[in-house]
Amino acid sequence: MTVLLNDFKGQWQELETDVLDAVSRVGKSGWYILGSEVSRFEVDFARQAGVEHCVGCANGLDAIELALRALGLEAGDLVLTTPLSAFATTLAIIRAGGVPLFADVDESGNIDLAQVEKCLSHRMNVRYFVPVHLYGNPLDGKRLAWLKSRFELRIVEDCAQAVGTSGPERPGTVGDLAATSFYPTKNLGALGDGGAVFGSNDALISACRVLRDYGQSAKYEHARLGMNSRLDELQAAILRTAILPRLPDWLSRRKAVAQRYLAELTNPLVRPLPFTRPNDAGWHLFPVVVPAQRRSQFMTHLSEAGVQSAIHYPRLISEQPAIAEGRFEQFGTLTNAEAIARAEVSLPIHPQLTFEDIERVVHAVNSWNPA
Numbered sequence: 001m002t003v004l005l006n007d008f009k010g011q012w013q014e015l016e017t018d019v020l021d022a023v024s025r026v027g028k029s030g031w032y033i034l035g036s037e038v039s040r041f042e043v044d045f046a047r048q049a050g051v052e053h054c055v056g057c058a059n060g061l062d063a064i065e066l067a068l069r070a071l072g073l074e075a076g077d078l079v080l081t082t083p084l085s086a087f088a089t090t091l092a093i094i095r096a097g098g099v100p101l102f103a104d105v106d107e108s109g110n111i112d113l114a115q116v117e118k119c120l121s122h123r124m125n126v127r128y129f130v131p132v133h134l135y136g137n138p139l140d141g142k143r144l145a146w147l148k149s150r151f152e153l154r155i156v157e158d159c160a161q162a163v164g165t166s167g168p169e170r171p172g173t174v175g176d177l178a179a180t181s182f183y184p185t186k187n188l189g190a191l192g193d194g195g196a197v198f199g200s201n202d203a204l205i206s207a208c209r210v211l212r213d214y215g216q217s218a219k220y221e222h223a224r225l226g227m228n229s230r231l232d233e234l235q236a237a238i239l240r241t242a243i244l245p246r247l248p249d250w251l252s253r254r255k256a257v258a259q260r261y262l263a264e265l266t267n268p269l270v271r272p273l274p275f276t277r278p279n280d281a282g283w284h285l286f287p288v289v290v291p292a293q294r295r296s297q298f299m300t301h302l303s304e305a306g307v308q309s310a311i312h313y314p315r316l317i318s319e320q321p322a323i324a325e326g327r328f329e330q331f332g333t334l335t336n337a338e339a340i341a342r343a344e345v346s347l348p349i350h351p352q353l354t355f356e357d358i359e360r361v362v363h364a365v366n367s368w369n370p371a
């Protein structure tokens, strides 16, 4: 038995009855696109996230693009963001017409807000910022709010890894809009693709609603050139009654795994990335760093001990072939991001891990003693 990074079969055992009920409800309703399941899920999700509104859409990539377009991003506008994230964060910026401007991260892997401040003081023409609460580790919300007002920034928070994160100025409540993903591996994952924009500004939310549905302001009335990016009734129904109600329990299970790792991992060569507020974090991933030249050996050791692992992320977005053609700008060096990309390993953390699974991971990590 291998300790998996994600256990979708184990998850199905928990969910089966509730998912089949949700599917049956939608089938009987005879309504598959933009109906009551989507709107009811939007209400429930917004309440969970601590905002007024939510707009379901097709995926997290689209959610970021919809939010930037609703905020009025125009072709060529610079968008400050992190080079250490899912490629989708930057892809959305480029698809919306923006030019990504990368700044370095701090030792936690999150974009360094001191660098952000420095960058904005130097470059007066930056109006947009897409911060990512990476690994489920919340950025400092007070500082984010201060930067927003000091530099008159339009902010889209990428909360794809931060659903369920708590604490003051929690992720998704500081920016003008926030975006998230319901990709199956996320803290709140559907059984397929899905995403959402959320926030409390009525006008911006209305703009997202129009943009997700071909830019229709009323039937056959196209106010803007929109997208087809709708959350479907099936995924919304599954999310609303099978998955969202389990989120608090699943989050506390993630947190319990993290607490055990933090207490029991003692190998001096394996250092958990420092989360600023571990008790508020969403713990989407459990990232550690090891000596870079020993990383593949570490992952082989884990694999031989029956433990899956992964890297988030092996290559900076600024070094991806798709955008290497002068399509971005950079503020200063990206030294910390490069160091994490070379040394990071993600250990299994998900709600279906058993006591014995966690023990297996701890033992595998602690017994690693490279020559």
Ligand SMILES: *Cc1c(COP(=O)(O)O)cnc(C)c1O
Residues within 6 Å of the ligand: 059, 060, 061, 062, 085, 086, 088, 089, 132, 158, 160, 161, 180, 181, 182, 183, 193, 194, 195
């Ligand atoms: C998963 C993810 C996305 C993209 O979400 P999709 O639903 O796969 O498009 C964007 N940003 C971050 C930080 C993510 O983890």
